Amino acid sequence: MHNxxxxxxxxxPKGYANAVHAQGQSVIFCGGQIGWTENQRFxxxxxxxxxxxxxxxxxxxxxxxxxxPEHMTRMTWYITNRQSYLxxxxxxxxxxxxxxxxxxxxxxxxxxxALLEEQALVEIEVTAMK
Numbered sequence: 001m002h003n004x005x006x007x008x009x010x011x012x013p014k015g016y017a018n019a020v021h022a023q024g025q026s027v028i029f030c031g032g033q034i035g036w037t038e039n040q041r042f043x044x045x046x047x048x049x050x051x052x053x054x055x056x057x058x059x060x061x062x063x064x065x066x067x068x069p070e071h072m073t074r075m076t077w078y079i080t081n082r083q084s085y086l087x088x089x090x091x092x093x094x095x096x097x098x099x100x101x102x103x104x105x106x107x108x109x110x111x112x113x114a115l116l117e118e119q120a121l122v123e124i125e126v127t128a129m130k
Contacts, residue, residue, distance in 0.1 A: 002073055002129055004104075015093055016107035020073040022129035028065045032078065032123040033057035034115065042119045047084040048091045054124045055099040067130045069100040074127035077109040081121065085109065 002022035006012060035050025036042045038060070044050055062068055079085050085092070105126070115123050 028128040030126040034120040069103040071128040072105040075107045078123040
C-alpha cells in the first residue's frame with residue numbers, strides 16, 4: 001500500500017516520516033479538522049485536548065471511507081502557538097499513539113497567527129491512500 005522512504009544514512013525520524021511512497025486504488029483528502037466535537041462544540045480549550053479531539057475527528061472521517069490510520073500518507077498541522085506544541089510534545093506523542101497507533105505519515109507543522117474558529121488552537125489535514 002505505501003512505503004516510508006528513508007534515504008541511506010539519514011536518521012529515522014521520531015513520530016513522522018520524511019516521505020511516503022503510496023500506491024492504491026483511492027485517495028482520501030481529509031480537510032482540516034479542529035478540536036471541536038461533531039456538534040461543533042469545543043469541550044477542551046487546552047492544546048493537548050484539542051489535538052486529541054482533532055485526531056478523533058480525523059479517525060472518524062477515515063473510517064467513513066473504510067480507511068484507518070494505517071492508510072495516512074500525509075499530515076499537516078496548523079498550530080497557533082509553537083511554544084504550546086513544544087511544551088507538550090510528550091503528551092502529544094502519547095495522545096497521537098493512543099488514537100493513531102504507530103502510523104507516522106509524512107508530516108509538516110506550521111505555526112499560523114490564527115485559525116478561522118476563534119477558540120481553535122490546532123487544525124490538522126490528512127491525505128490517505130486506500
